[in-house]
Amino acid sequence: MSNNTRMAGVTLVELIVAIVIVGIALAGLVAAYNRASVASADPVVNQQMLAIAESMMEEVMLKPYAGDGAPGATRAQYDEIGDYANYASQPVTDADGAPIAGLDRYTVSVAVGPVANALPDVAAADARRIDVTVTHGTGSLTLSGWRTRP
Secondary structure: OOOOOOOOOHHHHHHHHHHHHHHHHHHHHHHHHHHHHHHHOOOOHHHHHHHHHHHHHHHHHHOOOOOOOOOOOOHOOOOOOOHHOOOEOOEEEEOOOOOOOOOOOOOEEEEEEEEEEEEEOOOHEEEEEEEEEEEEEOOEEEEEEEEOOO
């Protein structure tokens, strides 16, 4: 009598082929994931840029529309929104000029200018547009606001 029992299992060649196929598939998945994560914007950086812009915009908007006319020598001496025209800081600093820890790779700039005809029923001399721009690496965020004479 002959015993015809089949042995179950895989050969070494089949095992190597399976490992190669799985390795190629995983390499493709990792490459696709890497490309997607590198191309996407970092939400933490975007939120930080927004927080910096909002903070600077709030500081500018809380100043009076017009002051004594003489611009302050330092940001701590700014007494009107016009003093912030062409302001730029890298790294980001507080109102006293002290750098803020962790924000050394960010740049903030402020532009203050006339509104022209953007606001109906408001004379151009009675309104100013404030643009706060924050940059980090290759990304930037601009926050705009309008301020009118009281």
